[in-house]
Amino acid sequence: MNVIIADDSKVVRSIVEKAIKTIGYSSFxxxxxxxxxxxxxxxxxxxDLILMDWNMPVMDGFNALVNIKKNPKFSSIPVIMLTSESDDNKVKMAHDAGAAGYIRKPFTQDELLDNIQQVINES
Known part of the structure; x- marks a missing residue:
């Protein structure tokens, strides 16, 4: 299973990478x-999966989500938003745009892995 971890924080990318390696996933x-x-x-x-922060420079996670879901080559790849954005309107925007899940930071490794398993099982 190959996962893209998109986050402008190197620390967050490292934490997520270590967590998904425990279940045998590889990351970019x-x-x-x-x-x-x-x-x-x-x-x-x-x-197979994208974990995406909302707030990033150059192109934020929401705009990337919209672009991914508009592209027929990539639209079936599940995207989980992994972000500090907790506003209910943003959660709804993400789901309406096609996000398969929404995890609020801070999160535990168990929360992350449980959400990944749930999304993978549904897709």
Missing amino acids: QAIHGGEAIEILEKMGGEI
Whole structure:
């Protein structure tokens, strides 16, 4: 299972990478939404899941989500928003745009892995 971790925080990317390695997943790291899309275009059908922060420079996670879901090549890849944005309107916006899940920071490793398993089982 290949996962893109898109977050401008190196610490968060490292924490998430360590957590998903415990369940045998591999990761590609992106520091903004545009870079996540570049990885998608290079890796094509090899990406199984995207974990995306909302607030990032260059291209934020919401705009990246919208672009990913508009592209028929990538629209079936589940995206979980992993963010400090807790406003209910933003949660609704993300779900309406096609996010498969929404995890608020701070999170525990168990919360992260449980959410990933739930999304993978539903897709």
